[in-house]
Amino acid sequence: MTTQPGAPLPPDDVNRNLTLAHFDDPMLRHVSIVGGTYTILVSGEQTGGRYCLIDMLVPPGGGPPPHRHEFEEMFTIFDGEVELIFRGQPYRAGAGSTVNIPANAPHAFKNRSDKPVRMLCMCTPAGQEELFLAVGDPVASRTAPPPNLSQAERAERIERAKALSAKYRTELLA
Secondary structure (H helix, E strand, C coil), X not given: CCCCCCCCCCCCCCCCCCCCCCCCCCCCEEEEECCXXXXXXXCCCCCXXXXXXXXXXXXXXXXXXXXXXXXXXXXXXXXXXXXEEECCEEEEEECCCEEXXXXXXXXXXXXXXXXXXEEEEEEECCXXXXXXXXXXXXXXXXXXXXXXXXXXXXXXXXXXXXXXXXXXXXXXCC
C-alpha cells in the first residue's frame, strides 16, 4: 500500500513476517513449466499479494509461448541470453540485463542458445506463481530435469493452461 505524499506512514504490520529465501532450500516449491524449472522463492502469500519472486532455469529452446497478463513482470538475467518478443519486435537480453514487461503487453521469450538461462522473475501483484503451480509438474529441486511427458500429457498441460489462464489474469496468444 502506498500513502499520499506528506501523509504519515502507517504503523508496522506485525502480522507480516520477514521472508528469507535461498534458491537451494529444500522447502521451496519447484515446478517444471514448458521444459524449464521455476522455483518459487517468495510467494504472494508471503508478501500480502504485493509481488512474487521466481528463480527460472530455462533450458536451450525453452520459454513460454506468446502471452500477456494484467500485471507487471520483470526479469533479471544472471546467466545466458534470451530472445524476447515484445509487441511483435525481437530484443536480446543477456546476463546483467533487467527487463520490465508492462501489464497487458503481448510478449514471449525463448532461450535460443545451447546453454541454460538463469533469471529471476518478479510479478506485481502476485499470482503468476499460482498459475505455474496449477499447470506445471512438481520437481525435486531447481536443477532437477523436467519429467519426460508423453505427447498426450503435453497436450493436457497446454489445455489446462488455456482453461486456467483467465483465472490468473493471463491470456495465451498462440
